[in-house]
Amino acid sequence: MRVLVIEDETSLRETLKAQLTEAGFTVDVAQDGVEGLFAALEYPLDVAIIDLGLPKLTGLEVIGRLRAAGKTYPILILTARDSWQDKVEGLQAGADDYVAKPFHFEEVLARLQALLRRAGGWATPELKCGPVILDTRAQTVKVGEAPVELTTFEYRILEHLMLRAGEVISKAELTERLYDQDFERDSNVIEVLVGRLRRKLDPEERLKPIETLRGRGYRFSLPRESAG
Numbered sequence: 001m002r003v004l005v006i007e008d009e010t011s012l013r014e015t016l017k018a019q020l021t022e023a024g025f026t027v028d029v030a031q032d033g034v035e036g037l038f039a040a041l042e043y044p045l046d047v048a049i050i051d052l053g054l055p056k057l058t059g060l061e062v063i064g065r066l067r068a069a070g071k072t073y074p075i076l077i078l079t080a081r082d083s084w085q086d087k088v089e090g091l092q093a094g095a096d097d098y099v100a101k102p103f104h105f106e107e108v109l110a111r112l113q114a115l116l117r118r119a120g121g122w123a124t125p126e127l128k129c130g131p132v133i134l135d136t137r138a139q140t141v142k143v144g145e146a147p148v149e150l151t152t153f154e155y156r157i158l159e160h161l162m163l164r165a166g167e168v169i170s171k172a173e174l175t176e177r178l179y180d181q182d183f184e185r186d187s188n189v190i191e192v193l194v195g196r197l198r199r200k201l202d203p204e205e206r207l208k209p210i211e212t213l214r215g216r217g218y219r220f221s222l223p224r225e226s227a228g
């Protein structure tokens with residue numbers, strides 16, 4: 001999942017970047033409203049964290065322009081602890097949720113995960129498709145009762161495909177959402193990882209959880225069991 005953090009306070013921005021990276025996100029950062037708006041319009045994002053008090057262009061203006069430009073990904077705003085007006089204005093401008101400063105990272109992470117799963121049409125943190133169960137909190141995967149050991153990148157690919165189970169996801173999208181910009185964009189890497197995922201999830205090739213649509217991408221094709 002690719003997240004943009006727009007925050008002018010350097011230490012907070014860098015801390016969030018490190019924590020989100022540790023939590024498995026691909027992270028872009030911007031330090032003012034102008035830089036942030038550019039990144040928010042141009043980068044292939046899954047979610048954005050936007051501080052409301054930003055230099056050059058306020059967080060509210062950034063959100064308003066993003067929504068006016070047709071960007072629909074979820075937005076989490078960072079607000080002052082005691083300002084209910086900020087929260088209301090932010091939500092009215094098009095944000096989806098807020099966290100008041102100072103916050104615990106766990107709260108930011110839980111809210112981001114909830115926004116991402118709702119954007120994918122899931123009501124619970126456990127994604128179930130047929131016998132495949134992915135727990136977005138523990139970042140674990142089971143097929144039936146059997147745990148499946150995945151590498152970080154295998155997990156990230158599976159999470160991305162399962163959050164949007166039933167949709168076609170292109171190789172380009174997987175590459176952009178899962179790797180930093182400086183990573184060599186080689187779609188063969190994605191093919192290799194998807195191949196490994198298939199062998200781990202379905203060693204006997206009975207489930208066929210991940211379909212390849214030639215020239216278009218991949219689709220997680222087992223039916224959702226708890227869409228809400």
Ligand code: CA
Nearest residue numbers: 008051053054
């Ligand atoms: Ca600020």
